[in-house]
Amino acid sequence: xxxxxxxxxxxxxxxxxxxxxxxxxxxxxxxxxxxxxxxxxxxxxxxxxxxxxxxxxxxxxxxxxxxxxxxxxxxxxxxxxxxxxxxxxxxxxxxxxxxxxxxxxxxxxxxxxxxxxxxxxxxxxxxxxxxxxxxxxxxxxxxxxxxxxxxxxxxxxxxxxxxxxxxxxxxxxxxxxxxxxxxxxxxxxxxxxxxxx
Amino acid sequence: xxxxxxxxxxxxxxxxxxxxxxxxxxxxxxxxxxxxxxxxxxxxxxxxxxxxxxxxxxxxxxxxxxxxxxxxxxxxxxxxxxxxxxxxxxxxxxxxxxxxxxxxxxxxxxxxxxxxxxxxxxxxxxxxxxxxxxxxxxxxxxxxxxxxxxxxxxxxxxxxxxxxxxxxxxxxxxxxxxxxxxxxxxxxxxxxxxxxx
Numbered sequence: 001x002x003x004x005x006x007x008x009x010x011x012x013x014x015x016x017x018x019x020x021x022x023x024x025x026x027x028x029x030x031x032x033x034x035x036x037x038x039x040x041x042x043x044x045x046x047x048x049x050x051x052x053x054x055x056x057x058x059x060x061x062x063x064x065x066x067x068x069x070x071x072x073x074x075x076x077x078x079x080x081x082x083x084x085x086x087x088x089x090x091x092x093x094x095x096x097x098x099x100x101x102x103x104x105x106x107x108x109x110x111x112x113x114x115x116x117x118x119x120x121x122x123x124x125x126x127x128x129x130x131x132x133x134x135x136x137x138x139x140x141x142x143x144x145x146x147x148x149x150x151x152x153x154x155x156x157x158x159x160x161x162x163x164x165x166x167x168x169x170x171x172x173x174x175x176x177x178x179x180x181x182x183x184x185x186x187x188x189x190x191x192x193x194x195x196x197x
Numbered sequence: 198x199x200x201x202x203x204x205x206x207x208x209x210x211x212x213x214x215x216x217x218x219x220x221x222x223x224x225x226x227x228x229x230x231x232x233x234x235x236x237x238x239x240x241x242x243x244x245x246x247x248x249x250x251x252x253x254x255x256x257x258x259x260x261x262x263x264x265x266x267x268x269x270x271x272x273x274x275x276x277x278x279x280x281x282x283x284x285x286x287x288x289x290x291x292x293x294x295x296x297x298x299x300x301x302x303x304x305x306x307x308x309x310x311x312x313x314x315x316x317x318x319x320x321x322x323x324x325x326x327x328x329x330x331x332x333x334x335x336x337x338x339x340x341x342x343x344x345x346x347x348x349x350x351x352x353x354x355x356x357x358x359x360x361x362x363x364x365x366x367x368x369x370x371x372x373x374x375x376x377x378x379x380x381x382x383x384x385x386x387x388x389x390x391x392x393x394x
Contacts, residue, residue, distance in 0.1 A: 057341035058301055059333070066290055073297035080293035093263055096277035100270035104255055110307065136256070144254030 002084075004029035006077075007055075008062040009036060014074035015062040018081055025085030034061065075106060089152055097152045108137055199281075201226035203274075204252075205259040206233060211271035212259040215278055222282030231258065272303060286350050294349045305334055 004022070008015030010033040022029045034042060043059050055070055056063055064071045064080070071077055079099065082088055089095045111129055116122040145151055201219070205212030207230040219226045231239060240256050252267055253260055261268045261277070268274055276296065279285055286292045308326055313319040342348055 058337045059340075069290060071290065071293050071297060073300040076293050076297035076300050079296060080289065083289055092277065092280055093266060093268065096268050096273050099276060100268060100273035103270040103273050140255045143256075 003065075003067055005032055005065040006030065006062060007032040007034060007065070009034055009039070017074060017078045018062065018064060021078060021081040021085055021087065025081075025087070027081075027085065075102065078102070094152050101151055104137075104141075108133065200262075200264055202229055202262040203227065203259060204229040204231060204262070206231055206236070214271065214275045215259065215261060218275060218278040218282055218284065222278075222284070224278075224282065272299065275299070291350045298348055301334075301338075305330065 004027065006015060006018055006022075006029055019031065021027075039061075043056055055065065057070055058072045060072065062072075062074055062077060064077045066080075071080060089098055111133060113122055113125045116125060141151070201224065203212060203215055203219075203226055216228065218224075236258075240253055252262065254267055255269045257269065259269075259271055259274060261274045263277075268277060286295055308330060310319055310322045313322060338348070
């Protein structure tokens with residue numbers, strides 16, 4: 001039986017998508033949560049030992065250990081787990097289209113000024129982002145969706161698989177209350193996942 | 198026979214990795230290059246027609262059309278083509294580890310201040326990036342590599358596959374001349390791809 005150990009800080013952040021997939025698929029895993037104050041010493045210790053396969057090879061979290069082998073990068077972890085859990089489209093192209101949607105939502109996430117220390121400037125920047133980029137993103141998702149029922153694939157099964165991989169849709173969830181207009185059709189297609197967000 | 202049409206601007210940028218994979222695998226494709234001046238009207242026209250499957254669903258390039266179906270996001274396109282071309286690791290985990298390395302190099306790429314208009318500030322920011330982040334990145338890649346021969350997989354075949362997916366290594370190529378110290382072992386493992394960069 002494959003053993004999975006997911007190490008991240010004690011928060012949702014970049015580990016929540018892998019955790020959702022584990023939960024959705026009912027796969028057992030060790031949910032190791034590191035306190036911020038402990039992380040520098042843990043990281044340093046690992047770097048100093050210089051093992052051939054360090055547990056934290058890039059000095060960043062999350063890391064998923066699969067039978068002891070470390071896998072980095074939250075989205076690479078999520079893509080791997082989606083395959084392990086059978087949450088992929090019914091063709092290679094559908095799988096790639098789901099990947100592309102996740103990357104698109106991730107692009108939006110990266111625009112959020114996470115490291116801005118000044119709370120006033122941070123609020124201003126986020127407001128601007130939600131006024132300018134968010135409606136465009138929703139328009140483009142709407143354009144991508146057209147008259148189809150699902151963002152990826154033609155069947156409910158394919159669509160659900162794609163949406164299962166798209167739990168990053170929480171960022172769209174954060175967007176919607178700030179936009180003063182009816183939600184587009186594209187948002188309704190993400191709504192089945194809302195209870196998970 | 199599958200038809201591939203790759204649309205991007207007349208430059209390397211985000212389309213070069215897909216183009217490399219096509220070239221490496223000897224797969225025929227239409228290399229459509231759009232002039233910057235034509236792009237706004239092309240994009241607008243497509244948005245206005247509101248087709249169920251717009252050719253440019255996210256209003257961004259590159260887009261790969263596979264038998265007429267559009268696929269967005271350069272790295273999703275590259276991952277899809279790597280599979281089409283058989284450039285994947287010999288296990289699901291090796292495939293994910295190659296994915297993670299590409300995402301790590303992409304993270305570095307995203308730190309480059311592409312949109313900084315002031316050339317002096319841009320140079321300063323890039324110098325700082327190459328002095329602070331680049332050596333750390335190489336150290337971590339070194340740590341990840343350890344005494345192994347390849348960054349992903351244990352065999353030459355697996356390694357070459359991973360490196361084939363890692364042509365984003367050009368960014369490491371840009372890093373090396375700026376770092377005043379011997380190149381780590383990790384750099385030598387990327388060097389077989391240098392002639393492609």
